[in-house]
Amino acid sequence: MKTRTRFAPSPTGYMHIGNLRTALYEYLIAKANNGDFILRIEDTDQKRYVEGATEIIYATLKRVGMNWDEGPDICGNYGPYVQSERKPIYAEYAHKLVELGGAHYCFCAQQENDDADEENAVPTKFQDPCKHLSLEEAKARIANGEKYVVRQTINKTGKSKFHDVVYGDIEIDYDDLDEGVLLKSDGFPTYNFANVVDDHLMAITHVVRGNEYISSTPKYNLIYESFGWTPPIYVHVPQVMKDAQHKLSKRNGDASFQDLVAKGYLPEAILNYIALLGWNPGTDQEIFSLSELKQTFTAERLNKSPAIFDIAKLTWMNGCYIRALPFDEFHKLAQPFYAQTLTRSVNEEELSRVLQSRIEVLNDIPAQIDFVENVLDFSPELYNNKKMKSDAEVAKQALSYAIEALEKQTNWSNEALFETLKTLAQDKGLKNGQILYPVRIALSGKETTPGGATEIAVILGKDETLRRLKEALAKLN
């Protein structure tokens, strides 16, 4: 049987990290087995629908290279792939389930979900009086125009057992299950019903979802059973947490995929990082491309306990990805940041060369290059550096020597400039640092800079370099 997995988000807003990770695992399970990865939109809750949310889902999946084989926009043999377009299917199966004894019609008023005292609420199990209505009577009331829902019927007693790939065997007492609504009064199914019907009809073999669904899985199995269908292989994954107590959620404004991208994280790095949140390959390898992941991933190595999302490690990993980028690509990615901070014309290639190993996220760029536009105001004390044996007095000398030497300089490459200043230091009986350090300070006005004195000179160009040196020297006099 061909492996088929599905990512079934509901279009309620941004794509958050936990969601994306679930999608990744679905994708990897399918692709590791030469199977199909299906995208299904679960929009049965019309109240929560957010305009544009499906587009974000598409864009995100495409951006990270997780292409789906079937979906709303890619015809397959199991469509439609949007639940709101499948409404008649659910109704048909809901009524069938009633006939089969797995559900019943219910005419009760909607239950209040009072979350006022959710902390110590002692929920009482809902005992549905309609359960005991005869089918004829129920049908008569429906024919009479009464509003109804289809509610699951649970008559079994004892323990429900099922196997989960990550959690192993789980037992839940049938008594603890409630008879939830399957088909709402508006004719739409609830998730509880739609996912079962769709997963079966779409021939899904592996269901990957958050472990909050563990406790309702027996209810789904009961539905499969009533229909005589085979349940899928379950892969429940632990939550992605913000800290030990709270899970990552979009409601709290926690980072979403697009937020991270906007901050200068590379999609490949984000994907790599979340793959490792709760999964490990059993080796020390940490950097994985999507195709490497496809070859290595096995659901059996998924972890059971929740993982805290650690931005520091993601940042490190992003730095690895930036450094591994071909130079041209990095240069291209850096362009927008130059455009937003620089008006002066500088050697941007050299700037990128110097920056590539020094930033971890693209958004670090502006702060790193602030001095390029204008030399920052600084006090002469900045020339003081014990290790470089530099101070304002040394600087005064060094700067005037440097100006003299550089004015004659024609080859404005880093190597040539470094050679010139090194020889200059030797000639004047100074240490290299005694020339280079003051020059770098004069050129930047910063204690630390990406790149050294000569690299900055290359970035700035000859005219600006000499102008800054002269200005700095004048300030010292």
Next chain:
RNA sequence: GGUCCCAUCGUCUAGUGGCCUAGGACGCGGCCCUCUCAAGGCUGCAACACGGGUUCAAAUCCCGUUGGGAUCACCA
């Protein structure tokens, strides 16, 4: 509260009874390299929640305690 699930360095984790005086990675500290800062190399600090068993031997198995999470909607 009932039920289910989870529990190794601050964080992500390796570990499936002896290879563990618990390994790797991030972060943090130090050193080296070095025209500052990065990068790179080396190195240090740092954990089996607790208590009982089982066993010649337990981070690993069992029980309990504690702590955390999930779930109990016409949301998914």
